[in-house]
Amino acid sequence: MTGWTVEGLESDLDRFHLGPVDLELPAGRVLAVLGPSGAGKTTLLRTLAGFLPARSGSIVRDGADVTDQPPEARKLGYVPQGLGLFPHRTVERNVSYAFEMQGRLDWKVRTRELLRRFGLTALADRRPARLSGGESQRVALARALAAEPALVLWDEPSQALDVAARHELGLVLEELRGEEKMPVVVVTHDPGLAFSVADRFLLLRAGRVDGVSDAASLLAHPRDAFTARFVGYENVFDRAALAGAPPGALATWLADRAGPQGIAFPRPTLGEGTGSTGAWAGRVRGVHPGPEGLALTLQVDALRVALRAPLPLGTSTPAIGGTVRFDVPAESLRPLG
Amino acid sequence: MNGGRLRAPLMRRRRLRGWPWLALQIVLAGSLLALFLLPIYALFTYATPAEIWSAATNAAVDQAIWVTLYASGFAVLAAVVFAIPLGYLLGHRPFRGRSVIESVVALPVAVPHLLVGLGIFLLVIPGTPLFKFTHEIGFPVLNTIWGVVLVMVFVSAPYTVLASDLAFRAIDSRTLEAARSLGAGPATAFLTVSFPLALRGIVAGLLLTWARAVSEIGGILIVAFAIYPGGAYEGPVTSTISVLVYNLFQAGDLQGAAAVSTVFLLIAFALFLLVRVGERSGWVPWRRGELLP
Numbered sequence: 001m002t003g004w005t006v007e008g009l010e011s012d013l014d015r016f017h018l019g020p021v022d023l024e025l026p027a028g029r030v031l032a033v034l035g036p037s038g039a040g041k042t043t044l045l046r047t048l049a050g051f052l053p054a055r056s057g058s059i060v061r062d063g064a065d066v067t068d069q070p071p072e073a074r075k076l077g078y079v080p081q082g083l084g085l086f087p088h089r090t091v092e093r094n095v096s097y098a099f100e101m102q103g104r105l106d107w108k109v110r111t112r113e114l115l116r117r118f119g120l121t122a123l124a125d126r127r128p129a130r131l132s133g134g135e136s137q138r139v140a141l142a143r144a145l146a147a148e149p150a151l152v153l154w155d156e157p158s159q160a161l162d163v164a165a166r167h168e169l170g171l172v173l174e175e176l177r178g179e180e181k182m183p184v185v186v187v188t189h190d191p192g193l194a195f196s197v198a199d200r201f202l203l204l205r206a207g208r209v210d211g212v213s214d215a216a217s218l219l220a221h222p223r224d225a226f227t228a229r230f231v232g233y234e235n236v237f238d239r240a241a242l243a244g245a246p247p248g249a250l251a252t253w254l255a256d257r258a259g260p261q262g263i264a265f266p267r268p269t270l271g272e273g274t275g276s277t278g279a280w281a282g283r284v285r286g287v288h289p290g291p292e293g294l295a296l297t298l299q300v301d302a303l304r305v306a307l308r309a310p311l312p313l314g315t316s317t318p319a320i321g322g323t324v325r326f327d328v329p330a331e332s333l334r335p336l337g
Numbered sequence: 338m339n340g341g342r343l344r345a346p347l348m349r350r351r352r353l354r355g356w357p358w359l360a361l362q363i364v365l366a367g368s369l370l371a372l373f374l375l376p377i378y379a380l381f382t383y384a385t386p387a388e389i390w391s392a393a394t395n396a397a398v399d400q401a402i403w404v405t406l407y408a409s410g411f412a413v414l415a416a417v418v419f420a421i422p423l424g425y426l427l428g429h430r431p432f433r434g435r436s437v438i439e440s441v442v443a444l445p446v447a448v449p450h451l452l453v454g455l456g457i458f459l460l461v462i463p464g465t466p467l468f469k470f471t472h473e474i475g476f477p478v479l480n481t482i483w484g485v486v487l488v489m490v491f492v493s494a495p496y497t498v499l500a501s502d503l504a505f506r507a508i509d510s511r512t513l514e515a516a517r518s519l520g521a522g523p524a525t526a527f528l529t530v531s532f533p534l535a536l537r538g539i540v541a542g543l544l545l546t547w548a549r550a551v552s553e554i555g556g557i558l559i560v561a562f563a564i565y566p567g568g569a570y571e572g573p574v575t576s577t578i579s580v581l582v583y584n585l586f587q588a589g590d591l592q593g594a595a596a597v598s599t600v601f602l603l604i605a606f607a608l609f610l611l612v613r614v615g616e617r618s619g620w621v622p623w624r625r626g627e628l629l630p
Binding site (some may be wrong): 083 | 519
């Protein structure tokens with residue numbers, strides 16, 4: 001059982017400044033690091049791993065300060081962006097690398113066990129160049145877990161994966177969360193993956209921590225437009241988008257209820273009669289069928305609003321170019337900021 | 338109409354993709370290949386087989402060939418010991434002044450080699466501090482095998498530096514970070530990841546270094562026109578093969594010069610071929626980029 005405490009961690013990369021970051025990472029915690037591009041997600045990971053020196057603050061593992069230790073002494077499972085598989089080694093020898101570094105005599109047995117667990121036995125003699133995206137991910141994960149790390153750091157696990165491989169990765173990670181006893185820090189742009197594996201979310205913005213929260217509070221109180229979009233709100237409007245609308249318009253109504261950074265709300269559902277009643281009206285711009293019904297986009301004055309029409313559809317199916325009426329329940333509005 | 342004006346250049350471009358385009362490439366590339374091959378052909382056919390055989394069995398010629406291969410072996414060894422680390426330094430990560438050092442490395446390739454010889458000569462002629470020093474440590478330079486090696490290293494090591502620089506630079510730094518996080522120290526990461534991945538490029542550079550070392554004459558003419566016993570060489574007074582051919586030519590012995598050249602070219606070709614075939618068929622470890630089984 002390993003826990004980590006990060007206090008006041010700061011580092012610099014060229015002109016970029018990260019921190020101060022405070023984190024509590026008890027065993028079993030899966031922390032997703034969220035933030036727009038350039039927020040410092042990878043910088044945070046590389047500082048935790050020891051590839052970037054900490055300018056100040058401390059990283060403590062089980063009471064021992066590791067802030068000034070080199071990466072190889074930190075007991076990490078680090079999966080860099082792009083995975084960093086060894087192209088000159090087979091899958092087996094990629095996975096066995098950490099055992100070799102520890103000088104373990106039983107590396108063959110242990111590697112075989114890991115390969116079996118990650119479904120890689122048949123690929124043991126392949127080179128990384130001949131693996132699919134999903135297979136590469138599993139190799140990277142198996143390799144990172146080989147040394148029984150005290151902390152797993154993972155940069156963009158679902159990058160460049162197709163739908164099936166992403167789904168598979170999600171399953172592997174969910175299983176992992178149940179088994180492993182170390183904390184995991186995962187940087188991701190993928191809300192589906194983040195929500196399925198993480199129990200805490202760290203929001204980074206321009207190198208600063210914008211808060212740590214759990215899924216429920218993230219959904220109930222998204223801090224800003226980025227977070228709102230990330231957690232799945234499709235109707236996200238900042239103050240600028242709402243400004244300048246005539247009285248009585250949806251934009252004005254929303255502006256009166258928005259927070260300092262704008263407002264977000266989930267897709268309103270079309271009720272009985274699929275869009276013949278409601279306070280607002282808009283022209284249908286897009287209709288996307290899905291297993292749970294139709295996803296619609298409407299043009300309402302200057303706003304694009306996303307709606308949902310659950311199956312089975314009523315008498316009239318909304319068509320592109322047609323007009324649809326809808327309501328926005330006031331209790332679904334989430335002021336931002 | 339606009340359409341007509343637009344179509345004309347398009348059609349011309351399409352026509353260039355046909356056989357005239359291919360013919361142009363063949364003519365241009367073929368001219369250069371002919372320039373490469375014709376002098377070699379002339380060398381091989383000037384001397385009669387009997388003359389080539391007598392050159393090959395001549396003790397003085399054999400001595401010169403042996404001393405040339407021996408000295409070039411030292412040059413390659415020096416490239417392994419000194420040029421690969423410099424290439425690693427340059428390619429591993431960017432730093433201020435890197436391009437300045439890269440220019441210095443490229444310098445020996447650009448400087449006329451007679452000047453190189455003259456420079457080394459001026460450094461080690463009797464009376465200079467380096468003359469005294471080199472004699473005291475048993476490393477005399479003028480007219481010794483060490484002089485030959487020194488000139489060879491000067492003109493040939495840059496190829497290994499540049500090749501390993503590029504080879505190390507091509508390695509994804511995240512691969513190394515993965516190795517470090519898995520418990521490898523910087524030296525272990527170098528030995529298990531950087532070096533195996535760069536090995537193919539490095540070997541290509543070493544081959545070029547060897548070829549350049551063997552073919553050197555300009556600097557050797559000044560520093561070690563004749564090679565006297567001393568240093569790592571104990572044997573009759575001799576010279577490198579290039580100097581021997583030069584001497585034969587100066588003496589007006591064209592048949593002799595051509596015969597010796599042919600013998601040496603055959604040996605050099607054979608060695609080059611051996612390495613290439615070895616790479617292709619996987620006899621050599623660097624082909625797979627993996628040193629361990």
